[in-house]
Amino acid sequence: WRAPPGTRTLTPRFGPSKPMLAFRFLRALTLVHRTAANSSNAARSRRIQRAAFASMAYSAGPRRAWSRALLCRLHFHRARRRCAGRRRAAGVPRRPSTTGSPADGLRRLVPGGTGMDYCGLLEETADYIRCLSEQVKLMQSIVDSVGPGGR
């Protein structure tokens, strides 16, 4: 059984509602705009990227291992930021190495994946993909309606 595309109604057990995701992300964007107006494009872009993963994780809440792992990573980075001076945006997955089995590859890509058994990994991956693709659609729709030529 497969749901026909575009007919996904609000089923809370499948994850955050789209309006909540949108509100969180837009709120984060306005904060970035207010506080990073004089930053470089690259620095602002990193903050926006971080805001994307943060709003994803906050919207999913603690019910998922991947969102818990992302939230931990984000808070950890904020605490370390003054000491480490690292430039990579927090919460953004590193470029994974290409060694190991496909399941290992997946474990490196899904936040919190390294500790998981196979079944848990598949469940978390499905949820993570759903949320990540929603986030991408949200960002795309903002760019489409707000960007140059989109009105």
Place this chain on the structure above:
Amino acid sequence: MSSRRSRVSEEEINRLVSKLQSLLPETRQRGAGRASAAKLLKETCNYIRSLNRDVDDLSDRLSAIMATMDSSSAEAEMVRSLLRS
């Protein structure tokens, strides 16, 4: 016995693998039949990487858009775009 338990988890794994396959965009579902879970996992990895690249690219574009806006219109525009979608 343990063989019975592994049969049950195998069904569960097949179910989860099918669910994952249905989440991939159609172009990535080709050729990832039930027999090749490894191939499906690889496609899933590729899909996640491409989603990460999309977030990266869209963040760049949002940053560039932000640079051209003054504070009062930026927030109004963003709220309007939310109401439109």
